[in-house]
Amino acid sequence: MVQPEVTKLVAEQTKMNEKTIKQVIALLDEGNTVPFIARYRKEMTGGLDEVQIKAVEDQWNYVTNLMQRKEEVIRLIEEQGKLTDELKRDIESASQLQRVEDLYRPYKQKRRTRATVAKEKGLEPLALMVWEQKQRMDFEKEGEAFLSEEKELVTLEDVEAGVNDILAEWISEDPGYRERVRKQTRDKGTIESSGKKTEEDEKGIFEMYYEYQEPVRSIVSHRILALNRGEKEEVLKVSIHPPEEAILQYLERNVIHRNTVGKMRELLAAAIQDSYKRLIQPSVEREIRNALSEQAEEQAIEVFSSNLRSLLLQPPLKGKVxxxxxxxxxxxxxxxxxxxxxxxxxxxxxxxxxxxxxxxxxxxxxxxxxxxxxxxxxxxxxxxxxxxxxxxxxxxxxxxxxxxxxxxxxxxxxxxxxxxxxxxxxxxxxxxxxxxxxxxxxxxxDPLAELVKIDPKSIGVGQYQHDVSQKKLNDSLGFVVETAVNQVGVNVNTASGSLLQYVSGLSKTVANNIVKKREELGKFTKRSELKDIPRLGAKTFEQSIGFL
Known part of the structure; x- marks a missing residue:
């Protein structure tokens, strides 16, 4: 993995210059926290705030994983002896993980498929002849040579079915076709739902979705999460209705040569239908549903985080009984x-x-x-x-x-x-x-000091919190609490352990050690006294002291 390449990609995605990206990553690698960098290393980052620094960190992790996956995919294809210069260039130039997986799909070691079985019966050379659409080919005559009772190829229909399976898999594994089908489905498809076990929906929560449809491109996040929940509870049946006719026309135009006629055209048209309905469409629907759910999750988490930030940063009413x-x-x-x-x-x-x-x-x-x-x-x-x-x-x-x-x-x-x-x-x-x-x-x-004692998910400032990725939600809400605490600062002589643990650089153990020391010796009168706290070393002191 080449670091300059990672830096360049992150700079493109975040719309920041490469020098800033390098500085931020170097600071994070040195063990500096996001709040510390935002507050005390402004001159090195060009004044980035916590959210921008976190965005750089997240994008860096994504691109690093992308580069590692590219290297792995190139190695796996090379081990099969199938890596061409063109394929290698395509993989290296991909900027999305989905594109890398599309390119790798034809070379993926898969479980036995119908196409694998057909290839084992020796039908691949015949399928290749149909694929290349040689005009003088007589399929029935060529097919007779492959008849074999031992291989369960008793009739020409058996041979035709096996050739169809191989062709269908080849079509489905073409990354260009998949990308186009995915785009057409996203742009022109509709997401539809119908009632499944409506009797279980006693309160009628999902009633509006018993007969519902909406374009995939315009459906909003909260409706996606509602459909997902209804489907999970088996109240709804949800599917994507693609522009099937347009997709099949596109595939036929690209797979079948203009001058291909007769049996050859018939075989290829049947393989396209089978490939799309059996292999491409279910897979693309899963991918789009996953992508929609991911976007909806991100938006729900963003709303949750924003509401939580507002709640935590409510002005306190100090000095009142x-x-x-x-x-x-x-x-x-x-x-x-x-x-x-x-x-x-x-x-x-x-x-x-x-x-x-x-x-x-x-x-x-x-x-x-x-x-x-x-x-x-x-x-x-x-x-x-x-x-x-x-x-x-x-x-x-x-x-x-x-x-x-x-x-x-x-x-x-x-x-x-x-x-x-x-x-x-x-x-x-x-x-x-x-x-x-x-x-x-x-x-x-003191809203902040009190609310940090509660699991952020239990504060109830977001919708569908149980339907989103709990790890992503916890990470996002933890980051909100951390930035809020460090934005306000903490009084080291009054703060609880649960508040102190969110201070830049402090762990739960160190926070509790501070409270324990304070209870033993009374108030701290100078900052240097904190250096005597167990587990609070020089680096932790540097990261935390400006927020205490």
């Missing part, structure tokens, strides 16, 4: 008072809603908390019973003319955090709902 309220009907609204630093001062429960409707008792408890702890803000979760709880709090403020405000807080993921190992370690004596009330209160004071 907050009363967190996790609303509920039957089990009551759980209360948690936290001071300006997020420390829990008190917890409680009230029943202002049905079925108990104990508004008097609830008023007494809330007023007690407001007075005792000087609460300035009440944070109400937006889950079940949120509206009824909000009405109760609004009436309470008005009735007693209180100098306090309330706000509704997105509590997505609070229940996941409440039941997590981290929450149990933080509040071992609290019930799950009480931890949830604490989380709601803290989200107002």
């Amino acid at each position: 907050v009363l967190g309220i996790d609303p509920a009907f039957r089990t009551g609204c759980k209360l948690a008072v936290v001071d300006e630093t997020g420390k829990v001062l008190d917890i409680g429960v009230i029943y202002p809603t049905a079925p108990r409707n104990d508004t008097a008792g609830a008023e007494k408890k809330v007023l007690q908390f407001l007075k005792q702890y000087g609460v300035e803000l009440m944070a109400i979760g937006n889950g079940t019973a949120s509206r009824e709880t909000e009405q109760f709090i609004a009436d309470l403020i008005q009735k007693h003319d209180l100098d306090a405000a309330y706000m509704i807080v997105n509590e997505a993921g609070a229940s996941v955090y409440s039941a997590s190992k981290l929450a149990r370690e933080e509040f071992p004596d609290f019930q799950v709902e009480e931890r949830s009330a604490v989380s709601i209160a803290r989200r107002v004071q």
Whole structure:
């Protein structure tokens, strides 16, 4: 693999100059993190931000894999003694993995196919004569020479079927034909769905797709993911309807010579039909469906990431004592008072809603908390019973003319955090709902510090999150959290281990070591003290210190 070639391809794909690409890759290879490069090596990258640096890294990995695959394919074909200069040039000039795989397809070691069986029966020379379309050839006469009871070629129909199988495979393996068929299917085909086991769709979630069709080229991401889910749950049958007539005409024009007539034309036309319907079309449909799903996944992950970034970077309301309220009907609204630093001062429960409707008792408890702890803000979760709880709090403020405000807080993921190992370690004596009330209160004071404790997928800011590649989703959301944390910076004397682990250069172990040291010795007073933390070496110190 030639590095200058990789650099050139990455530069073309990212629309950046080659010098910048080299600098970014060199910095990453030295062990520098993306946030560190974006913040402290601007002069070397021309001021690229985190997203641009990540794009360079991703494209570099793709092109490196592409180059490795090219080398492997060239070696495999060469070992078969079938590598020509032209084929080698075609493989080397390919800029997409799909093109490399198309070129390799005819040489791929495959399981036994119908064409393999026909070749084993010795029919390849006859198929080649038809393929070359020699005008004076009499197929029936030539075919008789291949009849053999031992090879199960008893009639001319048996010979014809075997020749057809070989021709069909040759047509299907031509990279030019496949590329054209793929393009025509993508440009002119429609994606169609029909109901399969509609009785299992009790809520009618997929009803609009029971009889549905749309051009492949214009279908939007969320509909692709919906169709995929409906198909996975066996509620829908989904397929791509290609412009079959136009494709067959194209193949006939390119495979059959203009002056080929009679039996030869008949044989080739039949082989084209068989090749397309049995071999090319199902394969191309899979490829297009996969490509559509991949694009849809990328867009869904992008939307998810963008929403998560907005949520994480909400401005904090610092310096306020907050009363967190996790609303509920039957089990009551759980209360948690936290001071300006997020420390829990008190917890409680009230029943202002049905079925108990104990508004008097609830008023007494809330007023007690407001007075005792000087609460300035009440944070109400937006889950079940949120509206009824909000009405109760609004009436309470008005009735007693209180100098306090309330706000509704997105509590997505609070229940996941409440039941997590981290929450149990933080509040071992609290019930799950009480931890949830604490989380709601803290989200107002410092959204970022609180939300990093929750698996990003559980925050609920994206659609179809279970239908996309979980690795890609985790990587993307992890990157969003990391960039958000490093953009804001972290107070090393107050941050939890779960927040510190996202700081540039710090691992989970080092983050927990910082917290442990802080608990043993008290606040850090100068940066150099961090050098004494176990596992925090010179490189880690360099990468992290500017964000602490």
